[in-house]
Each structure stands twice: as structure tokens, then as C-alpha cells.
Amino acid sequence: MGPLVAQPVEAALTGRPHPITGAPAAARTAWTCPACAAAQPLAVAREQLFVCPTCAHHARIGARQRIEHLADPDSFAEWDADLAGRDRLAFVDTRPYAERLAEAQARHRMPDALLSGAAAIGGHRVGLAAFDFSFMGGSLSAAVGERLARAAERCATLRTPFVCVTTSGGARMQEGVFSLLQMAKSVAALHTLADAHMPFISILADPTMGGSIASFAALGDVIVAEPRATIGFTGARVIAQVTHERLPADFQTSEFHHARGLIDMVVDRRQLKGRVIGLLRVLAAPGGRAGTDASAA
Amino acid sequence: MTAVSAESGDRAASEHAPGGASPLEADAERAWARIELSRHPDRPYALDLIGRCLEDFTELHGDRQGGDDPAVVIGLARLHARPVAVVANQKGRSLEERGRRNFGMAHPEGYRKAQRLLRLAGRLQLPVLSFIDIPGAYPGVAAEERGQAWAIAQTIEAQLTLPTPYVAVVIGEGGSGGALATFLADAVLVMEHAFLTVASPETAAAILYRDAGRKRHAAAALRLEAQNLVGWGIADEVVPEPRGGAHRDWDGAARLLRPRLVHHLERLIAQGVDAARRRERYRRIDGLATPEPDAGG
Secondary structure, rough: OOHHHHHHHEEEEEEEOOOOOOHHHHHEEEEOOOOOOOEEEEHHHHHHHOEOOOOOOOOOOOOOHHHHHHHHOOOOOOOOOOOOOOOOOOEEEOOHHHHHHHHHHHHHOOOOOOEEEEEOOOOEEEEEEEEOOHHHOOOOHOOOOOOOOHHHHHHHOOOOOOEEEEEEEEEEEHHHHHHOOOOHHHHHHHHHHHHOOEEEEEEEEEEEHHHOOOOOOHHOOEEEOOOOOOOOOOHHHHHHHHOOOOOOOOOOOOHHHHHHHOOOOOOHHHHHHHHHHHHHHHHHOOOOOOOOOOOOO | OOOOOOOOOOOOOHHHHHOOOOHHHHHHHHHHHHHOOOOOOOOOOOOHHHHHHHHHEEEEEEOOOOOOOOOOOEEEEEEEOOEEEEEOOOOOOOOOHHHHHHHHOOHHHEEEEEEEHHHHHHHHHEEEEEEEOOOOOOOOHHHHHHHHHHHHHHHHHHHOOOOOOOOOOEEEEEHHHHHHOOOOOEEEEEEEOOEEEEOOOHHHHHHOOOOHHHHHHHHHHOOHHHHHHHHHHOOOEEEEOOOHHHHHHHHHHHHHHHHHHHHHHHHHHHHHHOOHHHHHHHHOOOOOOOOOOOOOO
16 A cells, blocks of 8 residues: 555645645645645646646646546546445444545545546547545545446447546555455456457556556556556555565656566656557547447447 | 444444444454464465365466466366366465465465466366465565566456356455455355455554554454355355364364365356356446446446
């Protein structure tokens, strides 16, 4: 599991008070890079998709921003907007899970950590899903798994490619084995997509860990990662604690996995949409299997 | 909060302890006693049960890609005269063997070895028997460097495309994605003092309470009793163990297990299975799926 600290980028965009300082949204016109602390006018930061112009750090962004960035304007139509999970284990850690989940749902105005829907990217019809790391670490709940599975299956039915942007700490502990089994569920649904010969473009953002990378996210026909994203099964802190091994400098970064043949390409967020369109021109080409003129709508 | 009844499926949120307190100490101690039984140093390991339940076992070696992970054992055998392919997590008994087998924790080569066994079974039309006993995927630098997450994801996929009948039994620890890699069978059995978990109680406690020392509470909250897996539709049957636990009587444990393996294998062969039906089982795992998702925008 990666760290479960959310970046306040989403809050900056939605006009809510700053989560830490409580400063009113109107007072915040600057964005500070969480890596190098360079400040930018918020408008510049937005234009740069929250990639720091000074150090190129890719800040975490929310699911809505991700969709806004990748989807053509006004093309996104959400699927399963009311599909929420439930507290099957009546789980209590330091707080009841039911309470924690309700609070996250209210704060993010999302039923869970994944948004999905029909969209167009550069004019190509796709199914598009995006995780929100600030919603309980983007963890893989039963509802997230179900939305993911339905999205993949709808893409098979609609004969469109499936594009998923993952940023996820892995399993959601509070859902126990139901969370674990989402790894199987998502892979089963991806098989339906593969049976329809529709492509799955898996985009990995910081971080993509645990059960998410060990299931659907690793099975993209094409796997794209943002620069310096942390990607891996076990978190570096746990590995260091358990084994006392020295970790390589670039351990579990996008570049680390790219060098080992596990990721196809590492792409700057500011070029990401263009690269995805480039892939879709081939994979969703008219006359190809994933034609853009599917009759089902 | 009362002790979790063996027959309980879902438990209403209203049964939270007053004030949403953590599970009572008694629950935590009971849950931990079960974990210790499943980890008992004298518990029969996979090869102990394979030797007692199967005939003509011949071990095979290697993933055919350059590695042979001693934490995963594969081979050919007969069960009640029926030829089967076998895959198992293997812990070590002596100090030397424990080290050699990495305490039963597979490296990527172990998952690829399992994939090789599944391919072999498919080609030769052999049913598969899986014995699960893994603390979890190995938290090490080398495992990450060699694509542990990708190896697990691909093994999940391989299980969901296996064309032959597949029976799995959790004989001890069923830790996280490492266990899931050989769990996704048509019939899943769980020995009385075995468990499947999203993360080891120690890891879950570190994430939930930021304190691995609260492993007892995590074990209780995760509701790891074998019978729950049956109630939730994740496993088919709990296999009783000799009085006090399997570590007291290996022959007795095998005498209780063998007929259940035979029963489920013969049942699956008689009814006929295919990979599509298995995928359907894991697609519908948590009851969130609707039979016909609306395929529209």
C-alpha cells in the first residue's frame, strides 16, 4: 500500500475551503508544487495539468480532473452514477467503515473511488474510467471493482476501446476478502473485453500499488505510465522494514518498470492525451475491429 | 459485539459495539488463536497432505522461463485413480528448508511456474488441484524488479481461462494476492483452521491502525473464520480437522480432506465445467452485479 495522503488539488478546483488551513477558496489563487514548493498562479497550474513547470513533478489529480483532461469537451456521460457498495463486514477499525465511507461520499460527491462512463477522446468513442486517490486512497472496494467490470463489459458490447487511469493504493482493508476478490472480478470482466477484440489501454498514475497493479492495471494491451509514478506490489517502506534491503534509487518508479519491460511508455501528462489519441487512431481505426461507428449506442 | 457466529453471513451495521469501539479483546484473542493454529509449526504442509491424499505424485520443476521457485511445487499425480495436475505453496520445516522455500512466499518465478502447470493441464486435459498455504506475496526488491504484480495478474488470468475442472483447498494461510494466484477454482475448500485474507493481520493492522502490534484486532475485524467464506459464497465447503487442529494428526487430517477432494473433483467432472462458467462465478462474487448491466451511455 502506498501512502494514503491526499493532495488538495481537487479541493483547489472545487472551491471548497482549504482542507488544512481552512482558507476560503477565493483566497487561493496560487498553487504550490508539493515536490519543489515552487508557487504558480492557479491558472498556470491548471493549464499545465498540475505538472510543475519548475520541476516537472506530476501532482495527483482527481478523477473529474482526469476525465476533463482526457475526454473531449462535454463528451463524458457517466455510467453507474448511483452504484455504491456496502459495509459487508460491519467493519470497525479506529472508526466504523460505514461512517468513513459516508463521509468520503459526501466530501467527494462520488459513490466510490472510481468514475466511469462513455467518452470521446480526439473524436474516438471509448469507455473511460478514472480512479480518485483522494477517495480512501483509490482503494479497490467491491463497488469500484463492479464499476470497473461493468465499464469493461460495456466497452465489449459497444465495441469501443477501454481506457482506465489508475491511481490506487490497492485493496480496501475494510472490505476484507471482498476487496481481494475484486482482482479476480476485474480480470474476468477484462476477458469479456478481450473476447470482443477490443483494446484496453491501462494508464498508471501515482501511485498504483498492491491489488490494483496485480490485476487489471497490469493487463493493459498497452500500458502507459506518468513519469516518476510509484508503481509496485508491496510498498517500499514495508519492503525496507521486512527485509532490510537497500532499495535502488529509482525503485518502483515508472522508469524502473519501463526499463524492465513491464510498461510500454512513460508519458508526460501534458502529452498524454495526444499519445492516447495516437494509439486510438490505430486501435479504434474505422475499418478495424474497434471501429468508431458501432451501431450500439 | 458478540463473537462471530459460524453461520453468519452479512452482519447488520447496527451490531457495531456501542460507540463504534474496536472489536472486544475477547474477540481479538479468539481470532488470533485461530491464526496461530493456521501457522502452527507442526501443521501439515502441502507435500505432507499431497503424500497422504494423492497417489503416484511426481514433482515437476521450473517455469520454463529461466526459474524454479522452491516456494511453489507443481507435479502430476492421481487422486482416486483420476490423473490430476497439482500446484501448491510449500513452506519449509527445517531451518534450511524454510530459507530455501522462502517461508512459502513465492517470487515471480513461482507464479510463472503455476502458469506453466495450468497450461500443461489445459493441453493434457488434466483437472487441477491447488493447495494454498502462503503468508503473502514476498515483499522484496528482487520480486518487484522481476514483475511480481504482473506475474500475479497473469496467473489470475491463467486460472480464469483454464479449460479443465479445478479444485482448490486452503490448507493454512491464504495471504493476499499470493493466495489468489492459485485460489480461483470451480470448487474452493477451506480447512477448518485455514483462512483467506486481503492482507496478513500484521499488514492490515499497520495500514488500519498504523500499528502492526494490533494484529489481533485486525484479525477479528477482518472476520477470517473459514465458515464466513462459505456464507459469503466465496468458498464451497469447510473441511473439518482432527480435534485440536491438523497439527495433532496429519493422517487424520488427510483422511478428512481426501474424500472431499474426490467428491468435488468427481462432481465437477460429471457436471462439466468450462472457463466461462468459472469467470462468471468470480464476476458475480460479491452480489453487486446485476444480471444484465444496461449497455448504454
